[in-house]
Amino acid sequence: MNSPRVAIVTGAARGIGAAVAERLATDGFAVAVADLDQRACAEVVARIKSAGGHALAVQIDVSDEDSAARGTALVAERLGPPTVLVNNAGVLRDNLLFRMTNAEWSTVMDVHLRGSFLMSRAAQAHMTKAGFGRIVNLSSTSALGNRGQANYAAAKAGLQGFTKSLAIELGKFGITTNAIAPGFIATDMTRATAERMGVSFDELVEHGAKEIPAGRVGTPADIAAVASFLARADAGFVNGQVIYVAGGPKG
Ligand code: NAD
Numbered sequence: 001m002n003s004p005r006v007a008i009v010t011g012a013a014r015g016i017g018a019a020v021a022e023r024l025a026t027d028g029f030a031v032a033v034a035d036l037d038q039r040a041c042a043e044v045v046a047r048i049k050s051a052g053g054h055a056l057a058v059q060i061d062v063s064d065e066d067s068a069a070r071g072t073a074l075v076a077e078r079l080g081p082p083t084v085l086v087n088n089a090g091v092l093r094d095n096l097l098f099r100m101t102n103a104e105w106s107t108v109m110d111v112h113l114r115g116s117f118l119m120s121r122a123a124q125a126h127m128t129k130a131g132f133g134r135i136v137n138l139s140s141t142s143a144l145g146n147r148g149q150a151n152y153a154a155a156k157a158g159l160q161g162f163t164k165s166l167a168i169e170l171g172k173f174g175i176t177t178n179a180i181a182p183g184f185i186a187t188d189m190t191r192a193t194a195e196r197m198g199v200s201f202d203e204l205v206e207h208g209a210k211e212i213p214a215g216r217v218g219t220p221a222d223i224a225a226v227a228s229f230l231a232r233a234d235a236g237f238v239n240g241q242v243i244y245v246a247g248g249p250k251g
Contacts, residue, residue, distance in 0.1 A: 005029045006029060006030045006076075006082045007024045007029040007082065007083075007231065008032040008058075008071075008072065008084070008086070008119070008123065009024065009033060009034060009088055010089040011035055011089030012033040012035055012088065013040035014035075014040070015187035015188055016185060016187060016223045017035070018033075018220065019220030019224040020088060021033045021044055021048065021055065022044065022047060022048055022224070023228045024086075024224075024227070024228065024231060025048040025054065027228055027232075029054075030079040032056050032058045032075040032079060033048070033055055033056065033057050034059075034060040035060070036060075036061055038058065041057035041059075045057045056075065056078055058071050058075060059071065060119075062087070062089045062114075063110040063114050063118070064118075068115070068118035068119050068122050071122075072122035081126035081127075082126050083127050083133050084133070084134045085120060085123040085127075085133075085134070085135050087115065087136070087137045087138060090112055090138060091111045093152075094148045094149055104151060105151045108151040108152050108155050109154075112155035113158050117162065123135070124175065127173065130174075132174045133170065133176070134175070134176055134230060134231045135163075135166060135170075135177040135178075136180060137159045137178070137179040137180075138159070138179070138180055138182070138223075139160050139163070139179040139180065140156040140182060141181055141244060141246050142156050143159070144157075159179060160181075160242050163178060163242065164240045168240065171240075174236070176238060177239065178238060178242070178243065180230070180243050180245055181242050181246070182223050182245050183244070183245065184205075184212065185217065185222065185223060186217050186220075190204065190217075211250070212247040213248025216247065223245055226243055230243075
């Protein structure tokens with residue numbers, strides 16, 4: 001079957017999302033590089049284009065219904081119907097429970113959970129019509145629980161249930177839905193965590209690497225490789241899975 005080769009990657013202006021967008025472009029997808037600020041996506045789009053790929057910067061706030069719907073429609077119009085969606089946009093609002101504000105709770109739920117819901121709902125219309133689709137949600141090892149991350153852990157665990165439910169609903173349309181649960185990946189997000197903890201990023205990386213069986217922290221490319229696999233046409237029997245990409249289980 002000749003499936004349309006158009007992918008949307010959210011939160012793609014930097015970090016894991018940027019690496020996934022670049023990898024999917026190398027795989028031959030026309031990629032919508034979606035993030036809050038269109039200008040922030042420009043560098044990623046330029047890198048993809050200079051490597052001979054096809055990409056479009058799209059401003060989408062995944063937590064906003066209109067923005068998600070309009071952004072997805074724009075991608076369909078400019079690149080073709082999206083048949084791959086990587087729900088990667090994310091934020092942290094870490095705090096201990098007794099200090100966590102309503103806003104810190106809601107922001108994390110809105111971006112990760114509501115955002116993945118809104119984007120998936122908008123994209124599935126194109127996927128069901130094409131009879132082919134790949135949805136990849138970014139969960140986290142934090143889904144198993146993490147101090148100071150009651151909001152984030154709940155959202156990332158929620159995404160696992162969301163993933164399995166979509167897999168059950170959409171499987172018969174040729175659409176797979178899977179989740180990647182990264183461990184420690186070196187990005188601006190983990191840099192910000194080091195700052196919040198009052199340690200240098202190098203110290204955090206060194207400490208993290210000691211706890212990881214693979215002996216190192218992860219890179220955005222480690223996650224992009226798995227997203228690339230899940231987006232493939234011949235990965236169609238992998239559905240509803242959560243793939244931990246964390247250099248091994250905790251010892
Ligand atoms: P990052 O902070 O470097 O990048 C996140 C991107 O999402 C940013 O470009 C940001 O502008 C964008 N974004 C935030 N809110 C948005 C919104 N409402 N709409 C559209 N875009 C929005 O983060 P990262 O480290 O690259 O993480 C990417 C994903 O992987 C996140 O979902 C994160 O929770 C998950 N993750 C990261 C790690 C890690 O160690 N870095 C581990 C596990 C899971």
